[in-house]
Amino acid sequence: MVRLALAAALGAAVGALATPASADDAEVARGRYLVTLAGCSDCHTPGALLGSPDMKRYLGGSDVGFAIPGAGIFVGQNLTPDKDTGIGSWTGEQIVTAIRTGKTPDGRDLSPVMPWPALSQLTDEDAQAIAAFLKSVPPIDHKNAGPIGPNDKATVFVSVTLPADAYNAMQTKK
Numbered sequence: 001m002v003r004l005a006l007a008a009a010l011g012a013a014v015g016a017l018a019t020p021a022s023a024d025d026a027e028v029a030r031g032r033y034l035v036t037l038a039g040c041s042d043c044h045t046p047g048a049l050l051g052s053p054d055m056k057r058y059l060g061g062s063d064v065g066f067a068i069p070g071a072g073i074f075v076g077q078n079l080t081p082d083k084d085t086g087i088g089s090w091t092g093e094q095i096v097t098a099i100r101t102g103k104t105p106d107g108r109d110l111s112p113v114m115p116w117p118a119l120s121q122l123t124d125e126d127a128q129a130i131a132a133f134l135k136s137v138p139p140i141d142h143k144n145a146g147p148i149g150p151n152d153k154a155t156v157f158v159s160v161t162l163p164a165d166a167y168n169a170m171q172t173k174k
Contacts, residue, residue, distance in 0.1 A: 027128065027129045028129070028133050029133075030125075030133075031129035031131070031134070034130050035059075038115075040059065040079065041053060044060075044077065044079045045057065045059055046061065046062060046063045046142075048062065049064040049157075057142060058080075058138075059079040059140070060079075060142045061075070061078035061086075061140070061143075061144035062076035062077075062156075063157060064076075064157040064159055065145065065146055065148060065157070065158050066113045067158050067159065067160045067161075068112060070150055071112065072147055072148050072150045073148035073152075073156070073158055074111030074112070074148075075144055075146030075147070075148070076111075078142050078143070079137075080137050080138065081136075082139035082140055082141050084143070085140075085141055085142055085143040085144075086140065092128060092132065092135065093131075095131035096127040096128060096131050098110060099119045099127055099130060099131075100116060100119060100120040101116060102114060102116035102117075111147065
């Protein structure tokens with residue numbers, strides 16, 4: 001009997017933690033789920049592209065850029081609500097617009113690596129949930145590099161796509 005009561009109490013406590021307290025909490029939880037599913041932290045969390053994400057700086061901006069020949073190097077920017085180095089001055093609607101169109105509030109194009117064409121298919125509710133979640137994460141004061149022009153020197157690790165012969169030529173001989 002005591003075990004049954006303990007199990008019921010434990011189940012209720014876990015359920016209370018898992019159940020959002022309000023519609024706003026539910027929207028943020030949905031946004032967290034979608035950001036996780038979309039893999040946003042892969043490109044926007046330091047260390048993630050090097051196999052060791054720094055979760056204390058979750059979504060605070062990458063330390064690895066993607067090189068696109070002729071276009072430059074694009075680094076996943078700070079998505080936290082820090083007003084100086086992140087998207088803290090953006091409204092929820094501006095975040096939704098950037099996710100769906102690949103354009104920042106000032107009209108700049110986001111990196112061609114950013115999968116905004118796929119994200120443009122999000123429902124209004126899901127896009128707004130992502131914006132609500134991004135506004136809810138702790139702000140990280142981190143101004144990262146980029147974009148780096150095609151003639152500029154790299155200042156970060158760079159992920160580069162190479163033809164097989166170029167890659168094979170880089171291999172050390174044993």
